[in-house]
Amino acid sequence: xxxxxxxxxxxxxxxxxTSSAAIGTGLAVKGYKTVxxxxxxxxxxxxxxxxxxxRVVYDFVNVINGESNLNQALIxxxxxxxxxxxxxxxxxxxxxxxKEGVERxxxxxxxEFDFIICDSPAGIEAGAMMALYFADEAIVTTxxxxxxxxxxxxxxxxxHSKSKRAxxxxxxxxxxxxxxxxxxxxxxxxxxxxxxxxxxxLAIDLLGVIPESPSVLSASNSGQPVILDIDSDxxxxxxxxxxxxxxxxxxxxxxxxRKKGILKRIFGG
Amino acid sequence: MSEQIFxxxxxxxxxxxxxxxxxxxxxxxxxxxxxISQAPKFFYGAPIVINLKFISDQKVNFAELKxxxxxxxxNPVGVCNGSDTQNASAKENMLSVLNYSQDVKxxxxxxxxxxxxxxxxxxxxxxxxxxxxxxxxxxxxxxxxDRDIIVLGAVSHGAEVIADGNIHIYGALRGRAIAGAxxxxxxxxxxxxxxxxxxxxxxxxxxxxxxxxxxxxxxxAIQYKDDSLEITALVKG
Numbered sequence: 001x002x003x004x005x006x007x008x009x010x011x012x013x014x015x016x017x018t019s020s021a022a023i024g025t026g027l028a029v030k031g032y033k034t035v036x037x038x039x040x041x042x043x044x045x046x047x048x049x050x051x052x053x054x055r056v057v058y059d060f061v062n063v064i065n066g067e068s069n070l071n072q073a074l075i076x077x078x079x080x081x082x083x084x085x086x087x088x089x090x091x092x093x094x095x096x097x098x099k100e101g102v103e104r105x106x107x108x109x110x111x112e113f114d115f116i117i118c119d120s121p122a123g124i125e126a127g128a129m130m131a132l133y134f135a136d137e138a139i140v141t142t143x144x145x146x147x148x149x150x151x152x153x154x155x156x157x158x159x160h161s162k163s164k165r166a167x168x169x170x171x172x173x174x175x176x177x178x179x180x181x182x183x184x185x186x187x188x189x190x191x192x193x194x195x196x197x198x199x200x201x202l203a204i205d206l207l208g209v210i211p212e213s214p215s216v217l218s219a220s221n222s223g224q225p226v227i228l229d230i231d232s233d234x235x236x237x238x239x240x241x242x243x244x245x246x247x248x249x250x251x252x253x254x255x256x257x258r259k260k261g262i263l264k265r266i267f268g269g
Numbered sequence: 270m271s272e273q274i275f276x277x278x279x280x281x282x283x284x285x286x287x288x289x290x291x292x293x294x295x296x297x298x299x300x301x302x303x304x305i306s307q308a309p310k311f312f313y314g315a316p317i318v319i320n321l322k323f324i325s326d327q328k329v330n331f332a333e334l335k336x337x338x339x340x341x342x343x344n345p346v347g348v349c350n351g352s353d354t355q356n357a358s359a360k361e362n363m364l365s366v367l368n369y370s371q372d373v374k375x376x377x378x379x380x381x382x383x384x385x386x387x388x389x390x391x392x393x394x395x396x397x398x399x400x401x402x403x404x405x406x407x408x409x410x411x412x413x414x415d416r417d418i419i420v421l422g423a424v425s426h427g428a429e430v431i432a433d434g435n436i437h438i439y440g441a442l443r444g445r446a447i448a449g450a451x452x453x454x455x456x457x458x459x460x461x462x463x464x465x466x467x468x469x470x471x472x473x474x475x476x477x478x479x480x481x482x483x484x485x486x487x488x489x490a491i492q493y494k495d496d497s498l499e500i501t502a503l504v505k506g
Contacts, residue, residue: 153408154407156404157407158406201443
């Protein structure tokens, strides 16, 4: 049974697309046939982060309008066997998505894939609504700061009341909290909210905590999902996230300030 | 055995009723003739029932009455609303005594009248509290009309719970809580953790700044007392 997972946040720039790319790639590495769908019509970024922007011919909107079939628009990832990307259109706007069209495409994808990751645009307007409407699970991406937490809370409310599952009275969308850009040192200084603070406010299950890391930026710039950078903190944290998403219990890493060794203290680092 | 060639069954038919307001057969004959002449075919041979309601205390000459009606090509079949004497007399003249069933219209009018006469008594009707399973999220608004509200979770920043009765929050109150919204100074607000943006009872409100104090972040009850809101610990001691 295919699972539709939306990666959403309300607020922009918190790491939705980075997380969508990492989670989609991680699931495919684990052997699940996975597609990442870019819902950010008009501001498409997913293909950049996945490093496949030069291979986009047809896009999501073309498929919805019947201008191409699904297989023409799906881009197969060159690094990971079972990974596909359905890119967004850069030349349209979010009104190009219709509920019926999105449902038809998702149903078609469900026939073939184990996981469908929907990369939501920021905001709470039509585009974001469309991305979350058909979701079975939601990964709410949040930065440990007040406005991001507030916006995530808003999105959780919308998931509760406006998703298809809510409208049809089914079990609600399963909600996961993914904290990104977590910096234990700044938390200790009181500049950032702690995991506990965020969980206290949002009151949903924690799926992962991704530490703030320069490897995320360099991965994005080189079109390489950060999860494939297995030596980086962020890559490891995303791998833990995937394991938890698949039902394993994994201890959290990178929550504490790392003690600097004596050499580092002397020579800096 | 001979075959039965008939069957007796009850049925309902519409009959014309002749309401007699005055026991004056000659005058009736004259007026009725005028009426019938307007639509002679419609009344030709029409079965007719004489309503004696308005002249039930008078002696009616049924033989003459019947004669007059027959002369006008009507077919008198019975009487209704007659006194016992009238009924007996009617039967002698081969007129059936029928039970008068009132028209639907007057019945409705009667109901309406009786409704008008009923005095309206205001009474508080018990309404069970509205229960919210889980957290009220930012941007959501819940209104419990004419009742209490129970939130089995928190009320987030930017969320709003409104009740005409009391507000019970089993998590943190971080948003707005408006109790006694339709005017109930007795209403109270209870929460497990007071971090509200605003609390209001019957239009008397305090914003976050006024709530900062010993009970900020604690389990608290808010009520209206001595012309002001008052915050007390939810559980004393």
